[in-house]
Amino acid sequence: MKARTILGVIGMMFVLVQSGIAGGSGDIQKYFNDTACKVKATAEPSQKREILNSSLQIMSKTLDKVQGSLLISKEDRASINRFKAALQEKQDELTGSNGYERVSDTQLNAFSDYVVQDMEQASKTITVTVLTAILIAVIAILLIAR
């Protein structure tokens, strides 16, 4: 498992550098798209909720760790802050806290689509440098592999 994780990390870093990620948000979108696919593949609402919650938490923790790095630029730090705030809003809505109405069991599939689509708008998306994107991908993989 450890060897596979390390290989996955190395492979991801190679792909990220080679593809010269513009924006860096592509892999984060793929991460949440995977989450949405897993949510829809499960029939049990409690499992759907757990998958979503876990996925949002892992990404939040990843961003916390990346923000703590001295290698991150001021612009990337600001972008990450906004993104973290958006993730927190989604977690709050999922659980029904902070003034949000809890997402009902019947809406969990749609909510998982919403999480993905909210990142796929034709606006000036959250942009991070290649370095930051690599750090996010690496840390996310390591956190998932634990």
Add this chain to the structure above:
Amino acid sequence: MQSPHNRSFTSATQAYSMPFWGIGCVALVLFLFSCSSIRPSHRETPLVEESAIPPRYSIVCIIHGDGGYLYHDLHGNEYRADEEALGRVTTVAAQNPQAEVFIFHERRRRHALLFFPLRDGKFYYYRNGQLLAEEDYWRDKGESRSDPEVDLYNRFRAEERPGLVRLFLYFGHEIPEFGGAGYDASYKNQTFTVDDLAGGLERITRDSTKFDLIVLSTCFNGTPYTIAALAPYARYIIASPGNLHLSYFDLNPFERLDVRLRDGDVSAFANKFARQAFDRLISDVQTEVTVAVYDVGRVQGFLHSIDSVYDHTLTTLKGETPASLEHCDCAEDPAYVLPGMSDGVDLFYRPPLFGRSKHKQSHSGWECWRHLK
């Protein structure tokens, strides 16, 4: 006479020099190709054969692909928004026997052998449903950003006939109203703003003829500033004041303009297009959907009444960090809530199905700026 040492050294160097010469030749050819100022133009058929039928419709389409354009459908399949838009636009071009269509695909810069830059723009020219030219071009040649595309447009455009219906489509991320650095991932130090787009449109329209319809398939460009900047070059503008999913607007209505726009009623066509785009988006996306049709003549009154307010806002915002700003409905700022705010704006709106705005039941059709709370 060569000594044994020299002979073995010579034969050893010969053994290594051949592959190096081969690699060097390949590299040199690639280098010369990438630097070549000769534009390799590929024409499918000679233009002169097609000029007998002057087009009734002219469509100019810019598809921005130099950025993050990945999205997924509801089944989790991955797409690139610019590639999908290109496919749809080429279908439109092939399905219009009475149109000329200019397609500019602005792609990310790539390199051969990691060092030699390759042309990063792709141009397609269709006339009467036939692909007549396909050409790679350099996006960064010329004094202004639009130079390469205006140049190609002028080289290929047909002679104008009276009553030509002119349409302009743009697909990409939100076009900035200020700043604009980094819009192109490959040219991070260059800027692209609404003013640059307006400058390009001015050069294409030249003699004060306007586009009958401009469609901006971007987020957040249904703003007083953007509409005012493009107003000199358009009779009608379709834009999204809010977010727009990367699956963009449905282009089906642009197929067979000779049927769908036969009566020349661009206003009705624009509304029908906006409605169809809206209906498709609300069936697929959970996020906010806003599609607005601006009758340029009728919105001028409102634009004049608030332009100093909006200009002052922009001037203030130019010194701020983007992360401290957000878009908002202009109706949330009393300075913009004036008589005539909705005149000339036909809006199709549905709030997001989740999030803080899910209970927002209406939208003014105009998007503004504010500081993040």
